Amino acid sequence: MKSSTGDHYPALDHVRGLAAFLVFTWHFLHVSPDAIVPYGFVPALPVFSLLDEGHTGVSLFMALSGYLFAKLLDGKQIRYLPFFANRALRLLPLLVAVICIEACRRYLAGQPLDEYFTGVGKGFIFPTLPNGGWSITVETHFYLLLPFLLMASRKFLFAPLLFIAAAILLRIALWEHFGEVQLAASVTIIGHADQFLAGILAFHLRAYARDRHWLALAVFILFSGFFWWFDTAGGFYQLGRYPSPHGIWIILPTLEAAAYSFGIAYYDTSFSTRRTSLPLKVLEKAGSYSYSIYLLHLFFVFQLAKAINDNVMDISNFYVACLWSVVCFVATIPIGYLSYTCVEAPFLRLRLRYAVDKRETTEAIVPGVRSVVAN
Template identity: 45%
Template structure:
């Protein structure tokens, strides 16, 4: 997808496509009255625990905006306006679909639904993936401050991450759980955004570091496998889980994803062959995939489980999800074409060039 600066990064659209597939597969795995939770299989736990795809999206946001802004500052109001223009048209479509397809049939009043939408600007209550847009908005509000810290010393951003970890640890001690804040709010997600920013600032040190990338990828896969073995997102004795793993889970995922994004973005020349174009197309409409797949993915999984193949076998589940994912891409592309792209012409430059 092309930014308001006119720049386009093919490799980052590839990353978006991977993140969208991870989230799609995570929800595809929600069958049989809840999370199917097949036995953990290395390295496929990154798909059966595909909620981590949201962490990949957020890490990518930090990296992308750091890359677009460089060592400049921004006009904060223009930046926020651009992000609203980019995100809200499709978000409103998703809200409307939720109302007609879910709220009205349930008998919930429109007044109650509107209250949820208003609270969603502050708390993660927007339905069907909209909660992550709330977290993104909170990051956008913090971005000018983070850029000021970066101007003084990029390492200062690590202090923010350290404070975030400390806060999560304190909340875990006081509340007995921190999963709900670490996953659903900026309390945890800030690590991913900042590691994404730092990965760009130090991306020159990751260029063609293939052994480091392999080690980082294996570390992430092992962590997700162990996370799955320890009970995963849902399958502990209670939800939210009292496990302290959520104190560091956002940090580990953010660091690993940031390293891999910077390595991938700087180490390869993305030729215009079919696979690269196809993957980039998926990445371009990944926002539509993310917001709209909620309306079909659960029914698709139920249909496949009932009529086609048993999804308790993890490799089969991932393969079935991939087929359904590819089938959904044309719908997402039409959504991008008619709902996402037209408002983009109203975006304006927001970078203060030459400012440090």
């Protein structure tokens, strides 16, 4: 999508579309009321474990956010009030619409709304917003920290590594105190900070990822193998119990951050931006409308999987269900387009310019500096 700076990076839309597909498939396969695909199933090929544990798509979103904002704001002076205003214009309209739709759904179902609206009110601090809205809370916390993170990164390139180390130590402390850290690691900034920070660092070190094809393949194989082990051990819900007391949740966000941030930098720098194949065009469209797809798909993805299983064919087979997930995900792109056009786009036109080239700032203070520098 084109940002308020006018920049557009199709490659990053591909990554965004892939992240949305991972989350969509995660819900399509497992989190339906009738558990269409048994959660205990583990695919034979490790790469499919990334779909079987598709919640990791949210971590890919977070790493992309860190990378993208570092790219958009590199070498620019940031006006933070317009920045925060733009973030509100980007996220709040659809989120408010989803909150209202969910309230209507609960009211028509005869469910009390007091607890629901209490959760919505807490959603700015706690992961209690509906339809995956907890990730918007995490994003908001990241935006509040972003000025400090960017300032620290400009003064010391490897500052994000220090913050990641601090996040790991915090998760260790929480694990020691509460006996589990899965909840904090999976749905709060305490876990997802690693991905934002790694994304920022990956942008500044992107030259080292360019054309490193063998390294990219090795990272992909190792990361897929790790997730296959994680899936075999029980995954998100069955690693002992939920929330899991397993210590892997201390470093899982860091491993996701390292793999995804490198993958984003590699893909962004190693290939031509003029990708015209049909699958990539579809993925780019899905990425453009991914926010709508992400917040809206929970209204229908469970029922969609059940309807196919009951009326079309048995999709309890993992691989068959994955193929159907691809079909259904593509079918949601028009829904995302309508939502984007009717709900998101009108507010996006109100965005303000918040990133100014430092040379422009200098020229505003010292008229004629451009001619002096040119001479």
